Amino acid sequence: MSSMSGSVETSRRRTRERRSAGYYVNKYLPWILLAPVLVHLVIFRYIPTFSAFFYSLTDWDGIRIRRFLGLRNFEDLFADYVFLDGLRNMAIYTSLRVVLLIAFAFLAAEFVISFRSAAVRTFWKIVFVVPMVVPISVTYLLWGFIFAPQNGMLNSLLQAIGLAEMARPWLGSSATALYSIAFVQFPFISGLAFLVFVSALEGIPRDVMDACEIEGCGRIRRVFAVDIPMLRGSLIFIAVLLVLSGIQAVEPQLILTKGGPGTATETPGWYVYRAAFQYGDFGLAAAAGVVMVFVGLVFSYYTVRARYKGAYDVGQ
Amino acid sequence: MSVSEAGAARRGRFPWGLVVPTAGLSFFALVTWYPFVFMLATSLKTRQQFFESYWWFTFPFDWMNYVEVWPRVSRAILNSLVYSGLALALTLFFSLLGGYAFGRFNFRGKDILFLAILMLLMVPGILTIVPLFVQMRQFGFMNTWAALVLPWTGFEMVFGIYLMRLFFERLPRELFHAARVEGASEWKVLLFVAIPLALPGLGSVAILDLLFTWNDLIWPIVTMSDQNNLPVGPTALLFRGNENVDYGAIFAAYVTISAPLIIVFSLFTRQFLRGIEGI
Numbered sequence: 001m002s003s004m005s006g007s008v009e010t011s012r013r014r015t016r017e018r019r020s021a022g023y024y025v026n027k028y029l030p031w032i033l034l035a036p037v038l039v040h041l042v043i044f045r046y047i048p049t050f051s052a053f054f055y056s057l058t059d060w061d062g063i064r065i066r067r068f069l070g071l072r073n074f075e076d077l078f079a080d081y082v083f084l085d086g087l088r089n090m091a092i093y094t095s096l097r098v099v100l101l102i103a104f105a106f107l108a109a110e111f112v113i114s115f116r117s118a119a120v121r122t123f124w125k126i127v128f129v130v131p132m133v134v135p136i137s138v139t140y141l142l143w144g145f146i147f148a149p150q151n152g153m154l155n156s157l158l159q160a161i162g163l164a165e166m167a168r169p170w171l172g173s174s175a176t177a178l179y180s181i182a183f184v185q186f187p188f189i190s191g192l193a194f195l196v197f198v199s200a201l202e203g204i205p206r207d208v209m210d211a212c213e214i215e216g217c218g219r220i221r222r223v224f225a226v227d228i229p230m231l232r233g234s235l236i237f238i239a240v241l242l243v244l245s246g247i248q249a250v251e252p253q254l255i256l257t258k259g260g261p262g263t264a265t266e267t268p269g270w271y272v273y274r275a276a277f278q279y280g281d282f283g284l285a286a287a288a289g290v291v292m293v294f295v296g297l298v299f300s301y302y303t304v305r306a307r308y309k310g311a312y313d314v315g316q
Numbered sequence: 317m318s319v320s321e322a323g324a325a326r327r328g329r330f331p332w333g334l335v336v337p338t339a340g341l342s343f344f345a346l347v348t349w350y351p352f353v354f355m356l357a358t359s360l361k362t363r364q365q366f367f368e369s370y371w372w373f374t375f376p377f378d379w380m381n382y383v384e385v386w387p388r389v390s391r392a393i394l395n396s397l398v399y400s401g402l403a404l405a406l407t408l409f410f411s412l413l414g415g416y417a418f419g420r421f422n423f424r425g426k427d428i429l430f431l432a433i434l435m436l437l438m439v440p441g442i443l444t445i446v447p448l449f450v451q452m453r454q455f456g457f458m459n460t461w462a463a464l465v466l467p468w469t470g471f472e473m474v475f476g477i478y479l480m481r482l483f484f485e486r487l488p489r490e491l492f493h494a495a496r497v498e499g500a501s502e503w504k505v506l507l508f509v510a511i512p513l514a515l516p517g518l519g520s521v522a523i524l525d526l527l528f529t530w531n532d533l534i535w536p537i538v539t540m541s542d543q544n545n546l547p548v549g550p551t552a553l554l555f556r557g558n559e560n561v562d563y564g565a566i567f568a569a570y571v572t573i574s575a576p577l578i579i580v581f582s583l584f585t586r587q588f589l590r591g592i593e594g595i
């Protein structure tokens with residue numbers, strides 16, 4: 001009797017154990033899948049992120065920390081005219097890029113969807129997508145050649161059309177350098193923004209557009225009354241993306257201007273690069289990086305808010 | 317034709333609705349493309365030809381520029397294929413795991429964890445470049461593929477996980493239930509149901525990842541002190557002129573460096589466009 005109940009007990013326990021192994025695998029499956037992801041992110045993203053904030057408070061030289069400085073690095077930054085000029089340049093550059101890129105990409109997207117034929121649309125998409133896969137460094141080097149004082153395309157063009165007196169060293173004069181780097185990639189169409197706008201516009205039901213036009217609003221009126229409000233989501237998405245990439249851009253400095261002439265094209269991103277890899281002041285570089293994060297957050301916050309506000313006004 | 321075009325045609329007016337977009341797009345295309353055409357034309361010129369005819373192709377083509385730059389550029393292309401290929405494989409793997417875990421299951425702490433991962437999108441590369449650089453040095457990764465591939469993967473998988481989560485959430489749940497009811501284990505469901513269905517989503521992730529790794533400039537410059545190990549982007553910077561430069565050779569290097577991704581793209585144009593629209 002007791003031996004029988006014992007064997008029943010064991011077999012029941014055995015089934016429960018077998019069941020529970022599978023049960024736990026299923027219960028923890030998401031965690032098992034996520035484990036490698038989280039390990040990788042902790043090592044290569046979270047630790048560097050948090051240590052950047054910590055190092056910004058020290059005199060870290062990449063090997064050891066001699067002193068804890070508190071906010072001294074930040075005081076130094078905001079006393080350094082190079083960094084302050086950089087902040088101003090970054091604001092000008094980023095605003096110009098956001099406005100220009102969105103305006104041109106949106107205009108081109110509107111042009112593309114005014115064709116009904118899918119084949120024609122695809123043709124234009126391909127025309128503007130191919131240059132997108134040219135490496136960014138090649139694109140910038142080409143623009144360096146366009147702006148070059150001697151044999152450069154822009155100056156040669158000005159000479160060819162009889163405006164030789166307008167020719168100048170575009171990147172070499174402080175009056176034009178910042179605007180020149182903001183102008184790189186003109187007309188700014190081959191990029192994500194254009195494709196996102198086209199596919200968003202294609203998502204607007206044709207009836208809505210036609211209805212608007214039958215009601216007698218012209219095409220331009222339709223763009224403002226229908227298209228832009230309906231593209232709100234895409235516009236915000238692209239604007240935030242462009243703000244963040246504008247703040248972080250170092251290609252113009254790295255490839256074209258080295259921050260010069262003088263401080264004409266200095267930016268905080270370039271400041272980080274030089275502080276760390278030219279002067280070995282890793283603590284100061286980390287502090288400049290921290291400032292950029294806050295600037296990025298503030299900029300994107302206002303971008304999102306401005307777009308929502310604008311959209312709300314149209315809705316009224 | 318849209319309604320207004322039809323109206324215009326009926327009234328016999330000039331079809332502005334088609335002419336303006338065509339003219340506008342043609343102008344944009346011309347300005348976008350001409351620098352690249354110029355690059356191609358110049359890469360086929362001798363020094364003499366460059367100064368004789370600046371704006372357009374000259375004949376006969378001079379292929380020597382390509383012969384001259386090929387040894388160095390081919391090395392860079394090979395490097396880039398290895399680095400970007402490895403990073404692509406790892407990024408797809410992690411995006412799939414993460415996206416599937418978040419898209420298919422409910423578990424404690426899911427929302428907070430997802431938010432914590434998404435927060436990384438707001439952390440700019442420029443903030444972490446310094447600590448990450450020192451970390452790579454401590455790991456002994458400098459000048460190796462690992463210094464590029466592992467951090468790249470850490471960056472790209474975040475948006476990848478986000479995209480794949482959205483993608484899996486859009487798939488009908490019955491697909492997975494059916495497979496489970498039929499007796500497939502969770503692993504089999506992942507391998508034989510989820511992965512085949514996820515291919516279009518993975519395509520979008522792959523495109524973004526390739527564009528990012530192929531273009532990255534500052535991180536390889538910082539971590540690869542040996543010029544032979546550089547990928548294509550920074551290698552292009554080694555070809556630049558000051559006085560009395562051989563423009564033909566420089567532009568031949570640029571053309572060669574740009575070629576691989578353009579070839580890949582032209583083979584997969586349709587998938588590329590669909591992939592970007594999937595974002």
